[in-house]
Amino acid sequence: MKRDKRISEALGGSLADVLAGGTDAALSTPDTTGPMVSRSLRLPLETYERLQAASASRQVPITTLMRDLIEAGLAEMDDTATVPLADVRRALAALAVHRPAA
Numbered sequence: 001m002k003r004d005k006r007i008s009e010a011l012g013g014s015l016a017d018v019l020a021g022g023t024d025a026a027l028s029t030p031d032t033t034g035p036m037v038s039r040s041l042r043l044p045l046e047t048y049e050r051l052q053a054a055s056a057s058r059q060v061p062i063t064t065l066m067r068d069l070i071e072a073g074l075a076e077m078d079d080t081a082t083v084p085l086a087d088v089r090r091a092l093a094a095l096a097v098h099r100p101a102a
Contacts (some may be wrong), residue, residue, distance in 0.1 A: 032067075041066075 008014055043051070055062040075081055 051062055051065060055065040058065065060068075
């Protein structure tokens with residue numbers, strides 16, 4: 001069976017008729033303001049499933065989580081990155097509070 005015929009049978013008519021009679025779909029709003037580049041990425045199934053679970057628990061799209069994780073990894077590699085002094089002080093204070101007794 002040809003592809004077009006299978007589509008028509010599945011839709012109960014031609015695709016053009018279904019699209020012409022349909023209503024406008026609400027499209028999701030992009031979560032970025034700058035231009036984006038699309039790349040294909042192969043991941044082990046286990047890694048992808050972990051990403052799916054993490055994005056679901058955070059209630060963010062999986063692509064947003066992937067971008068955030070990549071940005072965090074790149075920031076970790078950047079030797080020129082600066083950290084606000086207030087963040088350094090908070091980290092040191094937290095370490096001092098959690099220091100084991102001698």
